[in-house]
Amino acid sequence: MSDLLERLRGRGWRVTSQRRVVAEVLDGDHVHLTADEVHARAAHLLPEISRATVYNTLGEMVSLGEVMEVSTDGRAKRYDPNAHHPHQHLVCSNCGTIRDVHPTGSPLADLPQDQRFGFTVSAAEVTYRGLCPSCA
Amino acid sequence: MSDLLERLRGRGWRVTSQRRVVAEVLDGDHVHLTADEVHARAAHLLPEISRATVYNTLGEMVSLGEVMEVSTDGRAKRYDPNAHHPHQHLVCSNCGTIRDVHPTGSPLADLPQDQRFGFTVSAAEVTYRGLCPSCA
DNA sequence: TTCTTGACCTGGACTCCGTCCATCGTAGGA
DNA sequence: TCCTACGATGGACGGAGTCCAGGTCAAGAA
Missing domain, CATH: 1.10.10.10 (Winged helix-like DNA-binding domain superfamily/Winged helix DNA-binding domain)
Incomplete structure (x- = not known):
């Protein structure tokens, strides 16, 4: 194991x-x-x-x-436990279940310099919300 | 007021x-x-x-x-209180302060159909993490 | 203005999630 | 096998949020 x-x-x-x-x-x-x-x-x-x-x-x-x-x-x-493969999360707003998802594009690149306010930005987490098939 | x-x-x-x-x-x-x-x-x-x-x-x-x-x-x-203007958040990993930010691009569009697993996806929240100027 | 009433506020008990700590047990090197 | 420092235990504790029975009051009616 x-x-x-x-x-x-x-x-x-x-x-x-x-x-x-x-x-x-x-x-x-x-x-x-x-x-x-x-x-x-x-x-x-x-x-x-x-x-x-x-x-x-x-x-x-x-x-x-x-x-x-x-x-x-x-x-x-x-x-x-899936920490070694970068991914984002898709969450059901009703029952709370979570799925790992792999969107295209990189959200970090979408934050222009003038929107960083002097921060050293190191990561971007995306949470998609919606209803899962059984809750819809 | x-x-x-x-x-x-x-x-x-x-x-x-x-x-x-x-x-x-x-x-x-x-x-x-x-x-x-x-x-x-x-x-x-x-x-x-x-x-x-x-x-x-x-x-x-x-x-x-x-x-x-x-x-x-x-x-x-x-x-x-800024709920009427869509925006994302930039968070300092050290002190926790939050700034509203406006990234380019739309994260929702970055989630292809085959990554939605039958969910009806309605929103995407992005949290950028890093260190603010005073904590860096 | 006064009356009426149902929506609203109060404070204290309670739950849930997580942390802390003193004490006991044990993995693994000598 | 023995030693000991690292790890486990469980019970007390703390912060964040919810619930509830009873008292209060905003705002429409007269």
């Missing part, structure tokens, strides 16, 4: 059963889970895992660039 | 001192305030105003399309 764990081990991570399980959950399915959903699925494999551990592990994966944090609404953040 | 109040009155809103004050706060400054910041400024004008009322009023203004909700990080939502 999981080059993810290999990469983490390579970065000096201690490989514990908890971290293995979290990596496995993220690896398993390419949906965008909330921390609590990750915890629930992880607890299915390792009943004693705590919420704090899941939060810590997710946070560490994010700061290592292995996982991407997505917060499309004001509610719980979601975690996207 | 405020065509905003006039428009709201036109939609059948009862104009109360609380709503007047919230409208005034949003009108006054074109920064992007959190609900608590709105509450603090409103309380300066009308000390007894409650948090719940501020939340209700902001929520109503949003659902009438008079104010726009912006949640750029996982933290508190911010409220943008």
Whole structure:
């Protein structure tokens, strides 16, 4: 399983059963889970895992660039294991499901110099909103 | 002050001192305030105003399309009174300040049909991230 | 102007998401 | 095998937002 764990081990991570399980959950399915959903699925494999551990592990994966944090609404953040392939998100305004999408063009290039107000702009996130087939 | 109040009155809103004050706060400054910041400024004008009322009023203004909700990080939502002029946001990754920007091009057009997965896509929000002049 | 009434406001309890911390356990090098 | 620093635990805590029962008041009617 999981080059993810290999990469983490390579970065000096201690490989514990908890971290293995979290990596496995993220690896398993390419949906965008909330921390609590990750915890629930992880607890299915390792009943004693705590919420704090899941939060810590997710946070560490994010700061290592292995996982991407997505917060499309004001509610719980979601975690996207597809961090190595740049992409944007398409969100259903009704049920909240998220799909990775690959638009053409580069939004960064669309921000002219006189619209940058002295900022050093490093990234552009695009969130498309609409209704998914089952909610429409 | 405020065509905003006039428009709201036109939609059948009862104009109360609380709503007047919230409208005034949003009108006054074109920064992007959190609900608590709105509450603090409103309380300066009308000390007894409650948090719940501020939340209700902001929520109503949003659902009438008079104010726009912006949640750029996982933290508190911010409220943008500039809802009638389409624009995107430029956010400082360090201090969190937000500027309205007007990129060229239309991100919606950049999402080809085969990337829509049956969704009826209605909007695209772009968030540019970087460091503002004082944080750089 | 006064009356009436339903929309509105209040404040406090509550939920949800996330963080912190003291303590205990254990992965992995010696 | 032993040691120890890194990691896990779970319970308390904090911020943001929602809910609700009861009191208040804007604005139309008379």
